[in-house]
Amino acid sequence: QLQESGPGLVKPSQTLSLTCTVSGGSISTDDYYWTWIRQSPGKGLEWIGYIYFRGSTYYNPSLESRVYISVDTSKNQFSLSLRSVTAADTALYYCVGQDSSRYFFASWGQGTLVTVSS
């Protein structure tokens, strides 16, 4: 199971920070990449990027300049930072377990709504 946590309101130009806690299994597995996906009415479902438990990452080029994903294996958590946010970053953010061989999204958190507003 995955559970997102973090502020639901972020001011424009600031940094959005979310954490995902993985329970019922170890984050230190070769079976999954740990992924962030967001969903907004305007842009639909958008894949943000993933991290492997050893620390390697891959980001969507459309967000790469502002995104950072990290992992803390001791806490079974991974985190998302998105810098310089605007209203366009308002979305429901999901943390997801992504199959590491076929790249489908096998396990989803419930999602957390982040609103960018002053």
Place this chain on the structure above:
Amino acid sequence: DIQMTQSPSSLSASVGDRLTITCRADQNIDTYLNWYQQKSGRAPNLLIFGASTLQSGVPSRFSGSGSGTHFTLTISSLQPEDFATYYCQQSHTTPLTFGGGTKVEI
């Protein structure tokens, strides 16, 4: 980026109907195509991966087919719990991308 186009964007159906949703990729993605169901207020749920492999626990009335650029999701006999939005997703090339969704309404 690979563009995924679903059709129709919405449809009305009745319990017991046979339903087919189409997903097209703008380039060849072999069978790297996955389908998800999303109910209102919930996260998407994986139905099918690899174009035609049913995820464990998914009812057999769901099936998927296709390869290359043209794919379909079929529900053989629509049940009340199947009214939802369905998304396709390509896993052939990063960045991974989704279709715009098909909303199935009563």
